[in-house]
Amino acid sequence: MSTRPLPPALTRRGLLGAAAVGAAGALAACGEDETPLPANEIDAEQVPDYYPAEYADILAASKEEGGELEVYSNTDQENWAPILRDFQKKYPWVEKINASNLDSDEVFQRILSEQATNGSPADLVVSNAAQAWAEYAGGEGRLLAHDSPELAHLPEFALLLPNVYAMSVDPQTIAYNTSLMPEAPTGIGHLAELVAADTGLFEDKLTSRDVGGAFGFTVSRTFTDHVPDAWEHLETLLPLARPETSSGTQNEKILAGEYLAGFFISAAPANPVVANSGGLFEIVFPQDGTVLLPRGIGIAHGAPHPNTARLFVDFLLSEEGQRAVAEGGLASYRDSVEQVEGLHTYQEVVDAVGEDAIIFAPYELVDEAEVDEFTARWNGLLEGGS
Structure with a gap:
């Protein structure tokens, strides 16, 4: 299998989640001829x-x-379903897996609270909140050290931070209700043009x-x-927009017609x-x-099942695991994952927009003053400011 490192400035579009499935319940989920x-x-x-001989001990x-x-995790159950199914086929003695679906930041709030009292049941931490990951991983004694044998077979960005691996690389999209939009947007600039026109x-x-x-x-x-x-473009869009705290809520409201469109919505859910x-x-x-935006995964320090957690991380990074990742709606990044309809991959995004249009979100801790400056400017536009 061939791999290629990606430039540090790449971006991807995310996969949308299943939160709105209930609102779409009357619509066909899967045609018989599919x-x-x-x-x-x-x-x-x-x-x-290529795994070391001592892996037998794990x-x-x-x-x-x-x-x-x-x-x-902050990952929907529909995203997890094929991953957990195939991991349990791989290691059938793992009979019970509980994968939560918390908000991106709540993942860290919960485990930090529990680790402070030495009582967390968490084996693995999964989130695509890059800023929160950078802060969490920088703390002493929060993650278990793990050198995956898969790393040498993956692109350079697969290791996001020490002991934090990319489970997927999810693109951020424009989502819209096809029955209400005057035409399909092609980008943030085009969406701003449509908004300015009406x-x-x-x-x-x-x-x-x-x-x-x-x-x-x-x-x-x-x-x-x-x-x-x-x-x-944002000066046109934000004064007419309402913020939400989850992609699931955004998807549900777009599907129901409360919103015509949303931007920077993760493709995963x-x-x-x-x-x-x-349609x-x-x-x-x-x-x-x-x-x-990569979705990070790391093994919690003090994990009750540390070796099973190691197996899970390595499976996710493997060819088998990345194929399951793609089936669940997340974006796989191993070149060997087959490009077919229904599997979502990094190459799918490259084919759609070209590598020059891809922006890779960094896993880094931004200075608090910069955070405050950015959020003040953004929220000022949301409130109709300029």
Whole structure:
């Protein structure tokens, strides 16, 4: 398998989640004539030949850990479903996996609170809140050291921070209700043009992500840092927009028609909504700049099942695991994952917008003064300021 390092300024578009599936319940979820995905061939209880011989000790130790795993995450159950299914095929002694779906920042708030009292049941931490990850991972004794044997077979960005790996690389999209939009937007600039042409139509009918949270701050700031006309477009969009704290809420309200469109919405929770909406809900990768936000995963210090957690991380990074990641609606980044309809990959975004339009969101801690300056400017526009 070939791999290639990606330039440090790449961005990707995210996959949308399943929060709006209930509102789309009357719509067809899967047509009978839909071509099924090729099966993910799982080599049970076997690891690649490039794994070190001592990896057998991790396998043996995992079998003695009770067959359980606790994951604190901000990831929808539809995204997790094929991953957990195939991991349990790979390691059938892991019979119980609990993967939560918390807000991006809540993942860290909960585990920090529990670790402070030495009582966390968490084995793994999963979130794409890059700013929160940078702060959390920088604390002493919060993550278990793990050198994955998969790392040498992955692009350079797969290691986001020490002991924090990229589970997926999710693009941030424009989502819209196809029955209400005058035409399909192609980018943030084009969306601003559509809004400027009929501001009355879009009054309080746009949604953006709340930049008060780590997720919203990171994707929004990354876009403005890399797109020269970003603030000019936002001066048109934000005065008519309402912020939300989760992609799931945004997807649900766009599908229901409360919003016509939303921008910087993660594709991860949105892709299942697209699939289940009967064409009513669509997403696009912005041609003028698609932000790619990796979804980080790390093993919690003091994890009750540390060896099973190591197996899980390595599985996620493997060819088998990345295939399951793509099936669940997250964006896989291994070149070997087949490019077929229904599997979401990094190459899918490159094919749509070109590498020059991809902006990779960094996992770095931004100075508090810079955070305050950015959020004040953004929120000032939301409130109708200039």
